[in-house]
Amino acid sequence: MSKKKAPMSTTRANIERKRKELRHRRRMRFLRFLAFLVVFAIFLVIAGFICMTIYHWGSGIYAEYQIRHEAYLKKQAARAPEIDPKFDGYTNILVMGVDDGATSGPDRTDDAGAPLRHADTIMMLSIENDTGRLRILTIPRDTWVPIPGSSYENRIASLYETGGASLVVLAVEKLLGVSVHQYVTIDMATFAEIIDTLGGIDLYVETDMDYDDPEADLSIHLKQGYQHLAGKDAVSYLRYRSTDLGDVGRSKRQQLFVRALYEEAMQVATIPKIPAIAEILQTRVTTSAEIFDSAHIANVLRHMNREAPEVWMLPGTTAEGDDTIWMPDTQAVGEGIAKLFPSPETTENP
Known part of the structure; x- marks a missing residue:
């Protein structure tokens, strides 16, 4: 006995549906990737801002420490003869x-x-x-x-x-x-x-x-x-x-x-x-x-x-x-x- 073939219109509809699903998945993957890039970029900006803040804060503390230490050394040197x-x-x-x-x-x-x-x-x-x-x-x-x-x-x-x-x-x-x-x-x-x-x-x-x-x-x-x-x-x-x-x-x-x-x-x-x-x-x-x-x-x-x-x-x-x-x-x-x-x-x- 020979197999019955599906109607041409049904086969074409399935192909179109699968193509749409594939395009949708590709679009979603692209959107997720784009969203990841945006979030990652925001993270980098925030992290950079935090690092710069910490750097400037640390630099300020270190500079203050250096100033105090240099003043301390000068006073110690001045008092050394005593x-x-x-x-x-x-x-x-x-x-x-x-x-x-x-x-x-x-x-x-x-x-x-x-x-x-x-x-x-x-x-x-x-x-x-x-x-x-x-x-x-x-x-x-x-x-x-x-x-x-x-x-x-x-x-x-x-x-x-x-x-x-x-x-x-x-x-x-x-x-x-x-x-x-x-x-x-x-x-x-x-x-x-x-x-x-x-x-x-x-x-x-x-x-x-x-x-x-x-x-x-x-x-x-x-x-x-x-x-x-x-x-x-x-x-x-x-x-x-x-x-x-x-x-x-x-x-x-x-x-x-x-x-x-x-x-x-x-x-x-x-x-x-x-x-x-x-x-x-x-x-x-x-x-x-x-x-x-x-x-x-x-x-x-x-x-x-x-x-x-x-x-x-x-x-x-x-x-x-x-x-x-x-x-x-x-x-x-x-x-x-x-x-x-x-x-x-x-x-x-x-």
Whole structure:
């Protein structure tokens, strides 16, 4: 039997339909390809814009960084003659605990009416860069020193109210014959906050402490014995001045406190508290260190030695006729500094 053939009209219609479908698919493929090109072009434009924005932003930051770094290098180069090369292996930081100033009296305020402040606590922290060993020199606030750039003398604590931290730094460098790399000033309220952030400090209070000074806004009342001191009580312990030992006794208590604080800070439990302490230091503490110096100091602190710091008080005697003044023993100071900062020849040939 022979097969029946489809009508010519039906075959031609199918061919036309398939041709239309093919043309439609080709057109759709072309339109999709065109759409892809448009989207891809838009993406390239946006990506290019973002890249250019990031580039210009980064270039601005880099340029700002370069400007600051060049200014920093110029200042370092200008200060280089003031820094004794024999202290290159150390990071010497002068720490000044600043009081709140007198609360009354027109002669106790500056031009803006703010109370004149004193450097109530003065310590030089010296960190040996290679080993992380810490040495601390406490300087009694009533130490009698020449005023830099003047023919007069005064208590070192009083220099802060007349010339600020920089004047105290100059006086300390002249007194010790040591280069001070950076300084830090901290007020008592901020210091108390740091102690509270650490969770307080355990310390033996060697005697009953009772002292009131309304003018200086001081009210100290601590009992003898081992105690866990919160921030406010820790400040009271540091600022208490007995009638028998005066400023010397306060400096000795500062030494004991620093040892206890160092031991507390080196505990594992302190690690989670570091961010909170760092924030306080960044926002509430005044320092001469710039970002580049801060990076160096942070690196040095990261390698701190766990051994207890060597603490030393400026040697001297009370002045004749005024036992509130501490007169430095120049010879003893020189001998002590030579031990703290031995020369390479001394180290190699003990």
